Amino acid sequence: MGFTGFSDDAFGFYERLGADNTRAFWQANKADYQQYVRGPMDALLAALAAFGPFHVFRPYKDVRFAKDKTPYKDHIGAYGESEGGAGHYVQLSASGMFVGSGYYDMATDQLDRLRRAIDADATGAEIVRLVAELERRGHTITAMSALKTAPRGYPKDHPRIGLLRLKGLVATREWPVSSWMHTRAAVKRIADTWTAAGDLDAWLDTHVGPSTLAPDDGELARFGPL
Numbered sequence: 001m002g003f004t005g006f007s008d009d010a011f012g013f014y015e016r017l018g019a020d021n022t023r024a025f026w027q028a029n030k031a032d033y034q035q036y037v038r039g040p041m042d043a044l045l046a047a048l049a050a051f052g053p054f055h056v057f058r059p060y061k062d063v064r065f066a067k068d069k070t071p072y073k074d075h076i077g078a079y080g081e082s083e084g085g086a087g088h089y090v091q092l093s094a095s096g097m098f099v100g101s102g103y104y105d106m107a108t109d110q111l112d113r114l115r116r117a118i119d120a121d122a123t124g125a126e127i128v129r130l131v132a133e134l135e136r137r138g139h140t141i142t143a144m145s146a147l148k149t150a151p152r153g154y155p156k157d158h159p160r161i162g163l164l165r166l167k168g169l170v171a172t173r174e175w176p177v178s179s180w181m182h183t184r185a186a187v188k189r190i191a192d193t194w195t196a197a198g199d200l201d202a203w204l205d206t207h208v209g210p211s212t213l214a215p216d217d218g219e220l221a222r223f224g225p226l
Contacts, residue, residue: 003040003184005184005186006036006092006186011094011177014037022070038076041076041078042056045078048190054080057076059073059076060072078091084201085208085210086201087104089104097181098172100171101172101193102200102201103204103208104143104170105145110210114207119160124163127160127163127200134196138173139196141171141172142166143167146167147165169204
């Protein structure tokens with residue numbers, strides 16, 4: 001069955017989970033999750049297959065080292081990675097939808113390449129232009145985290161210090177619950193957002209690319225509050 005939108009029940013499921021984040025609630029309402037959340041999300045991702053393939057993140061939290069011990073995530077998220085390395089992320093929660101594109105969290109070798117490209121005059125000027133255009137169109141430029149000061153080896157008064165401090169580079173959009181989310185229009189809205197970040201993704205794929213570190217030496221690029 002094709003994607004026709006997320007019903008009020010999808011957002012309502014996460015509202016109810018927020019009020020009762022327990023195993024008892026999950027077990028009693030798992031069928032609602034499958035019908036109103038996971039099923040439509042799978043259909044949405046099928047409609048966005050050109051940006052995939054996608055992985056849907058599990059709903060269970062890893063609470064071993066977390067202060068918040070509630071067992072379930074307050075959202076559903078999915079991630080797909082292009083051949084060049086840029087990722088596409090989509091998330092639904094009680095508050096609405098969040099999408100993004102780029103490199104959310106970089107391994108050390110990726111960060112080194114990113115900073116060198118930002119520092120160089122030609123490539124640095126190009127990424128400043130791309131970021132400014134995306135911000136003008138309503139995107140937010142961010143990353144999983146950022147340094148509080150300049151990275152080692154770069155001056156604190158560097159003309160592109162704001163970008164140098166980021167430990168990744170993604171363009172995101174976030175919307176409150178809206179009528180278009182209840183229809184197939186969500187497919188175009190998300191696809192258009194990712195497409196708009198295409199030049200940023202291409203710059204990242206060219207100048208950063210996937211990590212070449214062994215899996216136990218560095219994390220693969222991740223995206224979104226997983």
